[in-house]
Amino acid sequence: MTAWLVRILPEVRRRDVQSDLADPDRLHKRLMMLVPDEIGEKARAQGGVLFRTEDTRTGLQILVQTTMKPELSRLPDGYGEIAVRELDGLLTRLVSGTRVHYRITANPSKRLGRNAGPKAGKIQALRGAAAEEWWVARAAAGGLAVATVTSQSQQDIRAKGTVRHAAVRFDGTATVTDADALRAAVLGGIGRGKTYGCGLLSLALARS
Missing domain, CATH: 3.30.70.1200 (Crispr-associated protein; domain 1)
Known part of the structure; x- marks a missing residue:
């Protein structure tokens, strides 16, 4: 596409x-x-x-x-x-084994389970190491094996006076493991909050 x-x-x-x-x-x-x-x-x-x-x-x-x-x-x-x-040129050059630089501002979060008591079922924002673990797992599902990652919390995304999404920017390097899954992740975005500026995965080919 x-x-x-x-x-x-x-x-x-x-x-x-x-x-x-x-x-x-x-x-x-x-x-x-x-x-x-x-x-x-x-x-x-x-x-x-x-x-x-x-x-x-x-x-x-x-x-x-x-x-x-x-x-x-x-x-x-x-x-x-x-x-x-x-972006056709970039997308067609994504093959297994390709090294890339990446950047994404995402909404790392999880839905709380039954043992969370009154908060069960609610969405909890992740920060710090937990956010980076979330990103590494989501990247792997999207065809990227993360080699390095740095994270930086961004300003909370507020709409109509309430916090909608806690945003974190991730930067680093990775290797393509599944080109089709990665292209789907680039085109479809990753995680929640896409309406408000989260989920856009940017890639650049790393020099050999």
Whole structure:
């Protein structure tokens, strides 16, 4: 399947940009403009829309991945500096044994069991070593054998005044063990919170 990666360097002095960045629901709706309207139920999944915001040396950037060709013209004029590239080349080069660098902001969490008492059935966020163990296990299920991992807690994702997702960014190196599973993980995202900026797995081939 074809996928595209859109990089947006938002014009943070604009009021609409400020409003979007301050409200996860607004930002989700804005980025959904990149795919057509009326594409059915579960539109985010239908359009393969995953995104991540991150600070860089040159300022804030928003990375958006879609499995439908993004309609850049639907974003407001002047919203930011925008670049787009297809991911086909990268996806086809993912074969068993390939070494890669990875980055993902995810929502490491687990559902509490019956022995948790009143909290049984609720979702618990994971931090520190527990979060890294979660990522290593999820990566393995997605066709990656993690060699190194560093984690950094991100600002909690809040919507309508409540915490929706506790986000953690994972960076490191890994080896491809199952190329088909990995491509599925890249295209479909990993973990909870995809609507609010979690789950986008970014890969780069490591030098030999």
